[in-house]
Amino acid sequence: MTALTDVTDAEDLAVDAVSVELAGTRLVHEVHLKAAAGQVVGLVGPNGSGKSTLLRCVYRVLRPAGGAVRLDGDDLHALTARQAARRVAALTQEHSVGFDFTVAEVVAMGRLPHRRGMGGPTDEDRRRCTEALHRVRAGHLAERGFLSLSGGERQRVLIARALVQEPRLLVLDEPTNHLDIAHQLEVLALAREAGPTVLTALHDLNLAAGHCDLLYVLRAGRIVASGTPHEVLRPALLAEVFGVRATPVRHPDTGALQLLFDRLP
Template identity: 70%
Template sequence: MRVDIDRVTVEISGTHVVRDISLRAGSGRFVGVVGPNGSGKSTLLRCVYRALRPTAGAIRLDGDDLLTMSPRDSARRVAALPQEAAAEFDFTVAEVVAMGRLPHQGAVARESEADRRACAAALEGVGAAHLAGRGFLTLSGGEKQRVLIARALAQQPRVLVLDEPTNHLDIAQQLELLSLVRAGGPTVLTALHDLNLAALHCDLLHVLDGGRIVASGAPHDVLTPGLLAEVFGVRAHRVVHPGTGAVQLLFDRLPRP
């Protein structure tokens, strides 16, 4: 499913947090949004999963206006893992993941065999099947993150919006998670702080600064020393990953002027 963000602006308390942003995530593509803290990444993504209504502009899914869809219809197409998703649920892990199936159920929610299979596959996929009977509140931060990702996958979306999905995960889990999401086939729109993870997994990167897109393109074209110095305030040295050929970055501080 294609996602088109068309001239989206978000104004909050008189401040333009996002300014006139347009981008496209093609069907099945893995698209990253990167930028320093406060650049507007999370605000933009919140518009895509309807936690925030843009002040201006439109978001379309295969040409259909997202804001004209019913909440249930949009939830069948778009699932999200927000950055602030570490809510304290007083449920078992299995119950939390089952919440991802609600958009596919009728007015009287009844779990079907298809629902159970989807939940089991999602938990297995993130390596959390052994946690199914545990209380969500008893989990570590990394375990909670994996369960919340499983909930989003159980929703079987055609578009997956991830805001810092690798928070609380160790390096092996970070690599496994992003590979799993990519292999699943949905269109992915994600904000990532780790530029090396972004370079390794994203087909396309959009760099935000001050609420605007300042660069777009393939990671090896976008993540240049000049841009990283200007936007992130660091000196970057580019190397090539020996296994994948992806650009990877080594950082140090810029010298004081």
């Protein structure tokens, strides 16, 4: 993936005492979370901890049962769909394309919030879409049908679509799913280079440690720890929350925190 030439403005995110309910069951309980403009903030926790549910509330698929999600002080759920789409983009785990659009057409959908009236794509729209595809090393796929792609190729195309939306907040739900190791290492770096505030759910704690400024640990819908990766990813907490024995080590070149895992005795 290549470096970005256009950098998006970022905005502060505040999740204020947000609770989420589905079918009468409360899945997220009064979560407080902050991400300063331009930060990459990670949500980590075991399966079923509420990460995806909370993210769905942030990108407006679900409404909070209590509390509010604010971007630069504005209640996101009080914005029109168009207003929100100009400020928030999401890469979700559940994505489907009903018809076999070309890759170029799928990426161009990210420009829809910026078009006026019923007008078609402009030369600037096309330039941004082409550049985004090259950023994710998918330029050669532009004329391919989206449904013919592998899981990893689809993921890279959807990342490009999110980037051309020029969001102030980029929400990523397990963005490294289906990606090979090289692209796993690059995708969060690419999101940071693009400039928006990033809120991402991650299963891979080593990716979280290497790419996130702050981490929030969810368990049973509640925040149980928050802070920098060094503050949060401690053996005692990982044993309690994830049920694993973790040994922290330092990367020999960068000094970044890395974790070795084993089953608890």
